Amino acid sequence: MKSLVLTLALATLAQAAQAHAQAPQSPAAAYAASAAPAADPRKPPASKPGALTLQQVVEQARARNPTLLAAEANLRAVRAxxxxxxxxxxxxxxxxxxxxxxPNDGSEGNPPSYAVQVTRLFERGNKREYRLEDARATTVQTAAQLEDTARQTILQVKQAFTKMLIAKEALELSNANLADYRHEVEIANDRYKAGDIGKLDFERLDLQLGSFESDQANAEITLLQSSYQLQTLLGSQTSSPDFDVTGDIIPPILTQTQAELTQAALTRRPDYAAARAGIVAAEANARLAIANGTTDPTLEGEYDRSGSYNSFGFNVNIPLRFFDRNQGNKETARLQAESTRFTSIAARNQVTSDVDQAWVGYTRAKALSDRFGQHYLDESIDVLGIARFAYDHGGLALIDYLDALRDARSSTSDALNAYSQTWMAIHQLSAASATELIP
Structure with a gap:
């Protein structure tokens, strides 16, 4: 259909140019020639003063996001x-x-007596050492979990940023397309009043205006919702309508290879580090369970004074652990340590799988977005411009013009979706590899 429209439109354009050279330009043709060029989704949307870049948004999230602040407070509590x-x-x-x-002389019975005892339990089996080892390993694991929380939160922030930026672009394109098509409807109204087109053709053109108005309203809703979502992630208690972001619509080209990102992920991913730290913590807990099965003696020193006599004594208590030797806790700790090893293997497999999936998403989305940016968008703009000029000059049927109009709207929407998917894939790949990929 596009080829047919383009062929007819080019022929009409040539005829119209020849007629234009021989006759004065009509009011409708002059009005059409003054129409604004088609909106291009590759151009970044306009931004308000003080609009935040992606890097600034990420920095604010690290400093103010309540989920991260809660995780940091929890780490301090664990370290304590x-x-x-x-x-x-x-x-x-x-x-x-x-x-x-x-009386002290004993005339009334036994003389008064006093006793002072000092008792202390002495731990054996290096219990204190293993408690410290277990606590430190737990702190290391919690710190890694904090970094993983930050990784996931920053991914949410980047996704919300991209959603808002794409929504800004969609709204700007919708406003431009709506204004341009209203301009076209005004041309059609002039032609209808002049008897150049029939009522049916004019009303069919006018009906399409509702679709443009719907696009504009939906884009505005999406922009406001994505703005409020992003502000919430930045820790704002109330959302401001003046909040704005700025950035490129066309995604960058990544220079890293899949193998490099996989290796970086295995080295840097905090969830994998937390899984490895969990092994250390579980092994320390197992050693502590064994130590808790040892016998701890209690020594007591005592000073007694009865009447005028002083005496000293001592006492030793040693539990006889015939039955309870902490064997249940020992076995539990051993099995938990074994479980953490499998958890670490699962975490490693998940890391490589995450990178593989994100890489596939990026390469496919980038290829599609490049195809739109380098071919389809330019072609749809040419087709729509020629079809519009041809229709305004009476050389193209209304149905063909409406087809060109729908194709242009579809290409613009598909291009924005392709850019959005590519950005989302980059963010996902950045989180999967624990590497900042955006220059």
Whole structure:
């Protein structure tokens, strides 16, 4: 259909140019010649003063996003447990007095007596050392989990940024297309009043205006919703209508290879690092469980005074662990440590799979967006411009012009979707490889 429209339009254009040289230009033709050029989705949308770039948005999210702030506070709380893990068992002081109101000579029965005991439990099996090791390993794992939370949150921020930027471009294109088509309807109205076209043709053209108005309204809704979503991710308690972003619509070309990104992911991905740290923490917990099965003696020193006599004594308590040797906790810790090894393998496999999937998404989306940017958009703009001129000069049927109009709208929408998908794939690949890919 595009080839037919283009062929007819070119022939009409030649005829119209010849007629134009022989006759004065009609008001309708002059009006059509003054129409604005077709909107191009490859041009970045206009931005308000103070509009934020992607890098600025990411920096604000790292500083103000409440999810990240909560994760950072949790890390500090986990690190504080290292202090508690290193404390030693407190001694116990006991003071006892009996018959303290009786005479000291014993005439009224037993003389008053006093006793002071100091008791302390002594840990064996390096329990304190293993508690510290377990707490430190847990801190390392929690720190990696914090970085993974940041990775996922920044991915959400980048996706929201791109959604808002594409919505801005869609709204700008919708406004331009709506204004341009209203201009076209005004031309048709002039032609209808002049008897150049019939009522049916004019009303069919006028009906298409509703589609352009619908595109404009939907684009405005999408822009506002994406703006509010992005502001929420940046930690704003209330959304501002003046918030704006700026950036390129055409995605960049990545210089890294798939193998390089996979290796970077295995080195940098925080969820994989957290899985490896989980093995260390589980092994430390297993050693602590074994240590907790050892016997801890309790030593007590005592000073007694009865009447005028002083004495000292001691006491040793050693639990006889015939039955409870912490064997259940030992087995549980051993199995949990074994489980974490499989968890680490699963995390590694997921890392490589994430990179593979994101790479496929990027390469396919980039190829499509390049095809639109380098071929289809220019072609659709040419077809629409020629078809419009031909129709305005009476050399093209209305149905063919409406087909060209729909094709142009479809190409513009498809191009924006291709650019959006490419940007989303880049963000996904950046998160999957834990590498900042955007220059």
């Amino acid at each position: 447990q290292e202090i508690q893990a290193g404390v030693r068992v407190n001694p116990t002081l006991g003071v006892n007095g009996t018959t303290v109101t009786l």
